């Protein structure tokens with residue numbers, strides 16, 4: 310089990326795909342709930358489809374649900390994507406959907422949201438309970454054996 314490291318204001322968060330891996334069907338349902346009204350109609354009966362997604366952060370390639378792509382390229386461009394009435398955790402999730410899951414600190418999230426203090430955001434998403442896969446970016450220890458020349 311991974312050691313729990315208490316996140317700080319400098320900790321970068323993102324949506325952890327591994328967390329969702331065993332919950333793929335639920336992810337689709339959850340993503341669907343973030344679609345704009347127009348896309349909800351459009352994708353109501355569409356079969357699940359996955360596309361390649363390249364992490365802008367690490368270059369890693371993943372299969373992601375096409376709804377993620379739809380939200381990023383269409384729904385997140387709508388003016389009411391995130392409003393003052395969007396619950397904080399949902400708003401944070403929507404920020405990561407829209408920014409291609411680029412890791413952000415609580416301060417960075419605060420800047421985009423324009424409301425709630427960084428420390429409140431940290432308390433909300435930085436606890437032991439993981440909300441919708443939003444968790445600190447883990448930095449794996451890379452042990453690449455150097456080949457003798």
Ligand SMILES: [Zn+2]
Pocket residue numbers: 344345346347348379380383384385
């Ligand atoms: Zn849309």
